[in-house]
Amino acid sequence: MRFLFLQYSMMRRRQTLTDSMDGMPRRAQSTAADKPRTPQQDRGVRTREAIIRAAMELFAEKGYLQTNSKHIAARAGVSTGSFYSYFADKKAVFLEVLQIYSEELVGKMEATLLELNRSALDRRTQMLLLIDNLVQSHDVFIRFHKELAVLALSDEELQQMIERQRSAGQAITLKYLQQMPEKLLVRNLEAAAALIYETFDVVVDRMAFAPESVDVHSLKEELADMLVRYLYP
Template structure:
């Protein structure tokens, strides 16, 4: 830990916790609207309703708050996904309906992060710490996918669950990102329908 990092405040009282949360939320909005490189600490502090000096008592620089924003993004996204997934009956005989609900749940989880996700794609390629954080999130997603496959393994025709979990996670993740964050030439419903048909044909007897 650097000397500057050691001097930043770890909030313990409610007021300090709320101040730091306000800075993180303001940074998320600005990074999403303006981009990382077009946002500075003075703008973040102003958007959070705090002084620039107060900002630096919690974060050593803009990069530090971006990493906190990313951690909050990951935690919130994971909580949303888990909440939606808890509603799914993995023993539903209608596998098309089951997987359609899964894809719709992931799309709803991504909706509020469109602007930030675009900026995150840029930062992923330019900052090793951010790359590591995102890679850890992806690996957690692959592990969770494996756990869900194991829950319904008696109905699956595939035998290598670990390899299948990677294929399923990467396929769903890629197409959900295309639907949520990229322009596309055909309708969302057609993309979802083909994705679900592909997965049903691959996974189930």
């Protein structure tokens, strides 16, 4: 999903994704992080997974900008030097966390659509359940999402990752529509998939990240009605 909240302050926008924010000397960062290793042994794999898990927890709790490599290493129970053996800097583990989260989000969307397509529920109820599932998928990383939108403004890697997630989401939506073309009012399925995904993107983000600014129940009901009228005779 696209990440909203571009209203963060301009001062936050100017902060970079590098570990220069960590307060560590540049030389210490570069020498330790020149060649992060890919673990081959079980112990190394477990250490790397512990670092990723710790980073995920801290980004969710404190946000990206208030987390540094020392925090992540301490939460993972490893030394800072060990952290830099596996990741070049905070941005590297951030991208890893984002990739995992994006895959889980897209995977959950695909599983939900498959389950709903097999169900005997009416179309409107299916849409309501899909909306609920997508909103719940965002609950873990609310603060994470708020900062991500700002960070992506100046970071091409993040922009590319978000675009890949958008493409994957649209592809899943298209796959869902292609399973029942004869039951749909729409004729251009690719355009319909893009329109539906982008609509979910904006509305679900608003419900998940700014529920105080909207009537969530009414918005969900109207979104379900709109999509049913658009798709089905």
